[in-house]
Amino acid sequence: MRILHTADWHLGDRLGRQDRTDDLRRAVERVAGYCTSEKVDVLLVAGDIFSELAPPEGLRTRIFPDSGCGTCSWCPLSAGCSTGR
Numbered sequence: 001m002r003i004l005h006t007a008d009w010h011l012g013d014r015l016g017r018q019d020r021t022d023d024l025r026r027a028v029e030r031v032a033g034y035c036t037s038e039k040v041d042v043l044l045v046a047g048d049i050f051s052e053l054a055p056p057e058g059l060r061t062r063i064f065p066d067s068g069c070g071t072c073s074w075c076p077l078s079a080g081c082s083t084g085r
Contacts, residue, residue, distance in 0.1 A: 004040045004072075006031065013051040035072040043074040 011024050035043055 001042065002038065002040045003042045003044055004031075004035060004038075005044045005046065007046040008048040009045060010048055010051040040072045043072050044077065045074060046077045049076050 009024070009028075011028075013020050013024070031043065034040070
């Protein structure tokens with residue numbers, strides 16, 4: 001089994017007043033491409049998935065339009081900002 005471990009994506013993050021959603025979506029697309037090209041079975045995203053405890057409505061579908069990441073399954077584990085700690 002091939003596992004790719006990542007962390008601290010901070011989806012929904014802003015740079016000052018600049019919305020970074022499109023940049024972050026492209027980064028997720030690159031990770032999805034890597035998962036496909038390297039035949040990754042599971043993508044583990046640990047901690048700080050979102051930049052806020054309650055991400056804006058619709059952010060998940062804007063970042064993950066197909067509800068996945070390439071051909072692999074993905075396993076998000078919340079911690080840090082994602083849990084409010």
